[in-house]
Amino acid sequence: MENNFDLVVIGAGPGGYVCAIRATQLGLKTACVESNKTLGGTCLNVGCIPSKSLLSSSEKYHKAQKEFNNLGIESSSIKLNLSKMMDNKDKSVLTLTKGVEYLLRKNKIVHLKGKGSISAKNTVTVTDHSGKKVSYKAKNIVIGTGSVPTSLPGIKIDGKIIVSSTEALSFKKVPKKLIVIGGGYIGLELSSVWKRLGSDVIVIEFLDHIIPGMDKDISTEFFKILNKQGIHFKLDTKVTGINLVKNKAVVDFTNNKSAKRERVECDKVLVAVGRKSNIGEDIIKLGIKLDNQKKIQVNKKFETSIKNIYAIGDVINKGPMLAHKAEDEGIAVAEIIAGQAGHVNYNVIPAVIYTSPEVAMVGKTEEQLKKENIKYKVGKFPFLANSRAKINSETEGFVKIIADEKTDKVLGVSMISAMAGTMIAELALAMEFGASAEDIARTCHAHPTHSEAVKEAAMAVDKRPIHF
Numbered sequence: 001m002e003n004n005f006d007l008v009v010i011g012a013g014p015g016g017y018v019c020a021i022r023a024t025q026l027g028l029k030t031a032c033v034e035s036n037k038t039l040g041g042t043c044l045n046v047g048c049i050p051s052k053s054l055l056s057s058s059e060k061y062h063k064a065q066k067e068f069n070n071l072g073i074e075s076s077s078i079k080l081n082l083s084k085m086m087d088n089k090d091k092s093v094l095t096l097t098k099g100v101e102y103l104l105r106k107n108k109i110v111h112l113k114g115k116g117s118i119s120a121k122n123t124v125t126v127t128d129h130s131g132k133k134v135s136y137k138a139k140n141i142v143i144g145t146g147s148v149p150t151s152l153p154g155i156k157i158d159g160k161i162i163v164s165s166t167e168a169l170s171f172k173k174v175p176k177k178l179i180v181i182g183g184g185y186i187g188l189e190l191s192s193v194w195k196r197l198g199s200d201v202i203v204i205e206f207l208d209h210i211i212p213g214m215d216k217d218i219s220t221e222f223f224k225i226l227n228k229q230g231i232h233f234k235l236d237t238k239v240t241g242i243n244l245v246k247n248k249a250v251v252d253f254t255n256n257k258s259a260k261r262e263r264v265e266c267d268k269v270l271v272a273v274g275r276k277s278n279i280g281e282d283i284i285k286l287g288i289k290l291d292n293q294k295k296i297q298v299n300k301k302f303e304t305s306i307k308n309i310y311a312i313g314d315v316i317n318k319g320p321m322l323a324h325k326a327e328d329e330g331i332a333v334a335e336i337i338a339g340q341a342g343h344v345n346y347n348v349i350p351a352v353i354y355t356s357p358e359v360a361m362v363g364k365t366e367e368q369l370k371k372e373n374i375k376y377k378v379g380k381f382p383f384l385a386n387s388r389a390k391i392n393s394e395t396e397g398f399v400k401i402i403a404d405e406k407t408d409k410v411l412g413v414s415m416i417s418a419m420a421g422t423m424i425a426e427l428a429l430a431m432e433f434g435a436s437a438e439d440i441a442r443t444c445h446a447h448p449t450h451s452e453a454v455k456e457a458a459m460a461v462d463k464r465p466i467h468f
């Protein structure tokens with residue numbers, strides 16, 4: 001096999017495999033190393049894809065049970081077959097990971113199977129599953145090794161009772177009682193899945209609000225909605241210990257303000273307190289600079305502290321840990337290595353929570369703008385006044401557009417809606433083009449669609465919504 005490459009990418013997650021494809025499009029002789037048996041990284045194997053499959057199936061189950069009757073769709077009994085639901089999820093994962101294999105083949109990217117390490121400058125050594133080592137020369141190396149789940153001090157994830165998101169995507173039985181530590185997007189998506197399938201779910205969050213980093217109005221509204229759905233919350237609360245007793249976990253926690261202590265027994269504990277960058281020994285040995293959170297430091301061109309070694313995705317100290325951010329960085333770094341001017345606009349990276357309703361945002365929150373002393377105006381429009389949302393019985397939530405007080409340029413958008421994850425793309429595009437709220441207000445939106453609420457929120461920035 002060929003042992004000399006223009007580029008070797010380590011990791012075939014959304015960052016790595018997309019980078020490899022773009023690089024070959026630009027004429028670079030490229031290899032991609034992956035230690036996992038299937039390609040696609042966290043996203044395809046234990047992240048975005050399996051979680052969205054379970055969110056979709058569990059939502060349908062929940063609707064069939066609770067909402068179909070109101071629509072005149074009667075069925076005698078709706079029963080959960082969890083193992084079939086899991087098989088369906090696994091089938092989706094397999095189809096998509098095979099799809100990445102096909103893309104690598106189609107683009108003539110050399111797929112190196114095994115664990116890659118940078119053994120010397122411009123050399124990547126791959127250790128395959130039998131322990132055999134082969135070294136490859138690479139003019140350029142891109143590290144895209146992603147991230148792994150993290151835990152709290154003193155709490156060990158055993159993968160059986162105390163689990164990470166990976167195991168919570170494959171429970172064999174619906175846990176009767178599930179405690180979720182962490183009110184971020186992964187914790188809340190999985191809380192929704194298991195609540196809909198029948199678990200009694202308690203979310204314990206250290207802060208006094210859920211979804212940190214999102215707009216406070218959205219966080220408050222989302223909290224109300226999830227509460228109404230029957231998810232219980234313990235906010236401003238610290239987990240102080242977990243003990244395993246027989247096949248159960250006994251979780252101790254203390255309220256940060258009142259110091260009130262509580263103890264709850266449950267079947268499973270999901271630790272969803274964040275992820276840490278996946279830094280190999282080779283990176284430490286080479287002395288590649290890390291930041292104080294142990295993420296690889298890169299400059300504007302995704303260069304690490306060592307020449308011709310680049311890094312992208314969850315492993316770096318830039319932007320949120322999201323698949324589309326990793327993909328865009330993969331494209332940008334391939335273009336930079338090929339001598340083009342690739343770049344990523346970190347001000348316009350949308351974020352979505354795929355619950356029901358969905359939550360989405362792009363750009364700045366009101367709290368950020370206040371902190372930065374930027375004067376702004378706000379337009380809000382509720383889905384209660386949107387005709388499509390009304391006929392679909394999806395009236396929860398609203399669109400909130402924040403525009404610069406003087407120039408009217410859109411600075412940030414947040415929304416809760418059944419269609420938020422899809423609708424946010426319009427706002428990302430608007431922001432990329434430097435649109436004003438007036439530009440959005442004057443753009444014709446099809447009727448009846450949820451998107452009309454975006455136009456109305458833009459009109460509300462200038463205090464002239466029509467339907468509210």
Ligand SMILES: Cc1cc2nc3c(=O)[nH]c(=O)nc-3n(C[C@H](O)[C@H](O)[C@H](O)COP(=O)(O)OP(=O)(O)OC[C@H]3O[C@@H](n4cnc5c(N)ncnc54)[C@H](O)[C@@H]3O)c2cc1C
Nearest residue numbers: 011013015035041042043047048116146313314321322323
């Ligand atoms: C439950 C869950 C749900 C999520 N949902 C979403 C979502 O809806 N939308 C979204 O945008 N993001 C979501 N994410 C986050 C998303 O999965 C990550 O941001 C994304 O996968 C990061 O891509 P990456 O390429 O940087 O790394 P990864 O996807 O982590 O890929 C890294 C790859 O590198 C491989 N690797 C590591 N070390 C080596 C080595 N030494 N040699 C060879 N290979 C190696 C790994 O096996 C892995 O395949 C979710 C994450 C989780 C856990």
